Amino acid sequence: MTDETPTTPVTSADVARHANVSQSAVSRTFTPGASVSPKMREKILKAAAELGYRPNALARAMISGRSRLIAMLVAYLDNQFYPLMLEQLSRKLQASGYQVLLFMTEPGDQDEVVSRILQYQVEGIVMATATLSSELARECARTGIPVVMFNRYVATSPASSVTSDNIEGGRLVADFLVRGGHERIGFVAGAEDSSTNRDREAGFYKGLAEHGQTVFERVIGGYTFEGAGDAARRLFSRPDRPDAVFVANDHMAFSVMDVIRAEFGLRVPEDVSVVGYDDVPQASWKGYDLTTVSQFGAGMIDTTATILLEQIETAAVRKRAAVLPAKLIVRGSARLPQGQ
Amino acid sequence: MTDETPTTPVTSADVARHANVSQSAVSRTFTPGASVSPKMREKILKAAAELGYRPNALARAMISGRSRLIAMLVAYLDNQFYPLMLEQLSRKLQASGYQVLLFMTEPGDQDEVVSRILQYQVEGIVMATATLSSELARECARTGIPVVMFNRYVATSPASSVTSDNIEGGRLVADFLVRGGHERIGFVAGAEDSSTNRDREAGFYKGLAEHGQTVFERVIGGYTFEGAGDAARRLFSRPDRPDAVFVANDHMAFSVMDVIRAEFGLRVPEDVSVVGYDDVPQASWKGYDLTTVSQFGAGMIDTTATILLEQIETAAVRKRAAVLPAKLIVRGSARLPQGQ
DNA sequence: CTGAAAGCGCTTACAG
DNA sequence: CTGAAAGCGCTTACAG
Secondary structure (H helix, E strand, O other): OOOOOOOOOOOHHHHHHHHOOOHHHHHHHOOOOOOOOHHHHHHHHHHHHHHOOOOOHHHHHHHHOOOOEEEEEEOOOOOOHHHHHHHHHHHHHHHOOOEEEEEEOOOOOHHHHHHHHHHOOOOEEEEOOOOOOHHHHHHHHHHOOOEEEEOOOOOOOOOEEEEEOHHHHHHHHHHHHHHOOOOOEEEEEOOOOOHHHHHHHHHHHHHHHHOOOOOOOEEEOOOOHHHHHHHHHHHHHOOOOOOEEEEOOHHHHHHHHHHHHHHOOOOOOOOOEEEOOEOOHHHHOOOOOOEEEEOOOOOHHHHHHHHHHHHHHHOOOOOOEEEEOOEEEOOOOOOOOOOO | OOOOOOOOOOOHHHHHHHHOOOHHHHHHHOOOOOOOOHHHHHHHHHHHHHHOOOOOHHHHHHHHOOOOEEEEEEOOOOOOHHHHHHHHHHHHHHHOOOEEEEEEOOOOOHHHHHHHHHHOOOOEEEEOOOOOOHHHHHHHHHHOOOEEEEOOOOOOOOOEEEEEOHHHHHHHHHHHHHHOOOOOEEEEEOOOOOHHHHHHHHHHHHHHHHOOOOOOOEEEOOOOHHHHHHHHHHHHHOOOOOOEEEEOOHHHHHHHHHHHHHHOOOOOOOOOEEEOOEOOHHHHOOOOOOEEEEOOOOOHHHHHHHHHHHHHHHOOOOOOEEEEOOEEEOOOOOOOOOOO
16 A cells, blocks of 8 residues: 555655655756756656655745746637637647636726736736726736737737738628628628727728729627527518628527518528628538638647747837638628629 | 836835835735735835835745646647637636736657746646646646646546536437438548547547438548548548538548538538538638537536536646537538438 | 745734 | 744755
8 A cells, every 4th residue: 555645735845755865956947947956866666756846836836936827818708700719719828838727808898807817826818808908008017917808909008919910801702792792781790899809890882993893881789699580681681682691790680580580571682682791600600601801820829829928038018909711601691792 | 207217126125115104014015905004005005016016926926835826738729719718718717817927848858848838837837739648647747737638638647627527428420410311421531549539539430320421431630630630631532522521620520611612512411411520610601601519608618617626726736537418500601411 | 057035915923 | 913933835046
């Protein structure tokens, strides 16, 4: 039988006692790059294994000032765009030795949450929900905690941001739909106060204008599945219904397609073309086969991780606003331009 | 102008100095239930606000032995079942004063990850991916950290588990399909070594047997979208194709439906009935309208949170295996039994 | 390379 | 109710 297993956690002092060395030596053995002789290291490792020792990450964080914790703020996980970014970003950060502390936000409590985050001494913050208040942004800047807003930005904020080129994306969609011969093109907006919606919409209108068109009708879906369904009902209740709809994100586009097909008996794309934005995995499912604008290929995740880690590791936080290329992904939910 | 804002974090000692009180008094002011006179509390709160003080959660965790951190292990976030459970469980835990530390696992490194988790002094672990090795389970038990396996179980493990009644769920599906007049009922399995798949399959076979039927053919989808598509191709390539398919989860069922309809030109449910398991939100999307078995209504999230918090707060960890009722959700992807 | 000692920012008996 | 002091488990100069 081995030693009696203790019921209280094993500390470096326990290991030191067991191996007959100093506590500092134990600590060095578990600190990459610290100087310990091979003989001592081996003896300590053996003792540690026997006792089942594991360094206390909290104590390490305290004394070193490095928690290796990154906070991620997310509002909803039902739009597949966010779980996927959460998964990919988490893997990247884990691979670099960091861990993700997850914060689900409720509408409106942003600052309260950020305050809680700060208590955990996180080394960086990713905001994939709403935006940081200017007050908190200032506080983060003061303490040198980098903040990256993911898929959103605030021009006047000191926080960095990573977005796709939403203006160009919106423009691409307008161009594609007009060239596809559509003449009554509607728009289902997301949340009106989001930078992403603003830019997609602005680019879309710009694209329409380039062809001498304007939006046929604009309704608000609020980025929710239900909201988008209601918006679609409004849009298609009038007799002169649109012949195409640009929906501000895929998650809403699925709902719009459901309503168009199931409630109005219209075919997509024969009667109505639908285009979304994000290119979430479901967009390629045959049940929807949604033409959309890709945000994943563009490296938003990589860029977010890079900005964050660079600023953490150099301890130099300065605002960066990365805008990545938008790419139209043509599938079957919208009529194609001639010759394409 | 207010005081110069310090570049170094504000500590309780700073606040104490500023307010001319002891550091203990500051600590008490921020400890719910500790005794401080209203006058002193007010003075301290004022000083804290002026300096922008926030208690250091790590230091608090260290000294009190309570990190208020719960680890959640997840493998993939593309099956909507998991993001949703992550969202709901996180909200519950946050509301109770805990935070979720997220760990994305790679295939096979389970134990390495759990070891890393333990370093963070988490107070509880939720495993929504694979299962805990018996060694680590023993270690968690030793240190008194409750572990709940979510949507899976290991009979011989000391870890608790929360599942739906997968055997009954499988049986319900078989019964429903046979009563719907199907005679060649196929099965698309998930991962063969998962308890969930095992039980759903066993219940399904049992249900078939009750009607004197056996499975028409069984293929393996491995719980992935691609794997399920390939499985469906195998299943439908033979001339005497099935007239119904039970797919071990919704995520795979969508893929199966895509293949059936897009590649084999079959109609659902006119030519083939499809039934899934989980009742993820997409199952109710009109593009699929999937008949399935609900796992959400059954309170798996609530039960998981309850077990976890109860064991943390009473410091009494004992194995619990909660099995919640399964409920068939009838939609349009499967032919209905007569008179239903 | 090694050990004794200080200190990270807190909580919590212990006296008063 | 309040303050001085010990201590949580580490890392990291500082001597040797």
